[in-house]
Amino acid sequence: MSLGLKEPRASKASPQNPASRKPASRKAPAQGRQPGSSIDVQRKKLLFPFVGPAFVLYTVLFIVPALGAVWISLHKWAGSGPMKFVGLDNYGRIFRDPLFLSSFGNTLLLLFVVGTAIFVLAFAMTLVLRDMAGKKVVRNVIFFPHLINALVFGVLAGFIFNPGGMVNSLLAPFGVTDPPKWLAQDNIFPLIMVTLVCTTTGYFTTILMAGVDRIPPYYYEDCALAGATAFQRLRYVILPLTWDVFGTCAVLWTISSVKIFEIVWVFGGSSGAGVPPTQSWTAAVYTYVNAFSGQSTPAYGAATASAVLSLALISVLVVLLRRAMRRDAVEF
């Protein structure tokens, strides 16, 4: 996750770097290159005092623990007591474990399927809300679910979908005597996906709307004059002008989707008192169960190995995503 956070920063900085770095170099500037402006030189001087403290904190709080996790992942360890070095065994075991693969598959489902649903809906809502009366109120309303603790949804799911719950009570008058088993183990993960779409769409709609609101109205007037359809307006005006916002949202979702844990935990297994059914595990849940399930000896080596693997795979995804989304920002 830490790598994922670093990536956008690094690539944001990169466009200006090639031009600005060389001149400030203490060596004589290469022939044919212009020396940097004094502002650039000042900037360089301020790099350490400004970036240093943050970097030290970041290193101590994130990078060192991440490297520590890599170290632990090479051992068999119960969290305290003796550590036994096992090399890459934990990684091999995880790759052979069908449970890790299905858990990671669920993480990818969240990332791509739920992600696609969220962004399609968020864009659709953005377009509808732009022209709507009372859009400020609506914006608050759709943002609201994001503020609620996932535990609430876990408990609520029980009220709504239990055999004697709200849905079945409402269906009964219509002659549905054998309603679907809503909370059967296989249905829990789809339910989690739907819940995530409902709770997260409003959050991204809000961010996207802030981007859309920046677009000056004369572009829309121009569209109207040119006789553009709603789709053309989206394709040629809104999307290009909000592409950077959209890209940031995509990275935010990628990072947060990998960490999705608590909603899975509270949806299955008695709202957190037990381990949820394996069908609904994500990579984060898999990691947690290995270390802290409370049902067996903790396996910190396997837990950290799965965390390191998820981190690596997600870092790759974020880099690819950034590559795919790279466009020159449109200035307006």
Next chain:
Amino acid sequence: MGKTARHLRPLAALLGAALALSTTACGGATDASPAADAVDISGSISGQTINYWSMWKDGEPQQKVIATAISDFEKETGAKVSVQWQGRSNTEKLVPALNTNNVPDLVDGTLAKLAPVIGDTGQASPLTSVYSYGLDGKTVSSVIPEKFTSNGVFKGEDGQPWMVPYSISSDGIWFDAAKHPELKAKPPATWDEFMEVLDKLKASGAAPIAADGDIAGYNSTWFVTALLRLKGAGSFNALAEDKSGAGWDDPAVLEAAQKVESLVKGGYLNSGYNASKFPAQQQLWANGDAALILNGSWTPTETGSYAAPGFEYSSFQFPAIGDKPASARVDFIGFAVPAKSKNQVPAQRLAAFLLDAKYQNALGTDAKVLPVRQDAPVDPAVASVKAAIDAAPATHLQNDGVTFPGYTEKVFFPRDDELFLGKTTAAEFVAKMKEAQIQYWKDNG
């Protein structure tokens, strides 16, 4: 790129230094802690202070009893106890603390949670002196029933006990004795009698058994107890430990699974048990919509607030299947003292202090849980469980004490859930378990 490298170099040095620091910290933790010897705990401890991390939260009935004991302890001994009422997560917080020199002097928890963290890893002090400590002329070991300690569950690798229990929990098949006096008068003793009871209940139109099927630990109690009835305490642990997986070919294992299957296929479980969220089914049971529930000795306290008016808690033991002596499930809650604690004597004295009759009685009558002392009175709601434990010739732990890393959550629970939720047959369950267990031991052997 040259400039980038120059910026990176000091940062890399910094990173390297930080990493070196962190790995030396890790290295320190890997040193095996010296095996502590039992200490003499009889001297004066006036003026000493201990740090106690409690598994109870402020306001819980057990917390009130322990808080009273602590204030009496401070008055009597002159020692000072600084308590953190942390709740059940205290064992999770203990894990990182054990890697430092800043450990609590006393912790409590269930045996199932403390053993993997502090007992099996050799991080606990031997509490032999606590067991031989005198309370009102009796030693601690003489007030703890022998069958609790005889199978050595509290003993570490050095053969010395590292945990002192002060309370226990158990399970039973619960029912409302006001509604079903016939079950209280003559509880089914064998599996056949149990099936007769179920058939009668079913014929009367009531749902025979309620079960919160989303809790794997509750589901597994059916199979594990059936197996223990057939093959005796310790047999599930031996089965899980079998690296060849051949143990699963034993006909008795299949028979235990078939018993569970017969409950599922026979329609004795309340409809919807396989698609509900805890505590929906135990609520329904406490409302009188189902007759029986297999659950822990905590059931009366947990369901008391929503039970139907006039509900009278009673329970019988899981019926006998073979002719093996039926063991009763007994899980322990008790104290451990980290080996790194610098205040061994007062910490161990407090652990012994809670075995005093006054606090044991309070646990039984005020907190309504099962005290570890057999002579302590208990609340009528759990009297049936206590009678069963007192009568049982042997005891077993939940899941027969299986704690192999990940075995329970990744191998056993998912497949047992399929059996109990009606997705696989007994034969399929046994075959799947055998295959998964062979793979498990290949990976973890």
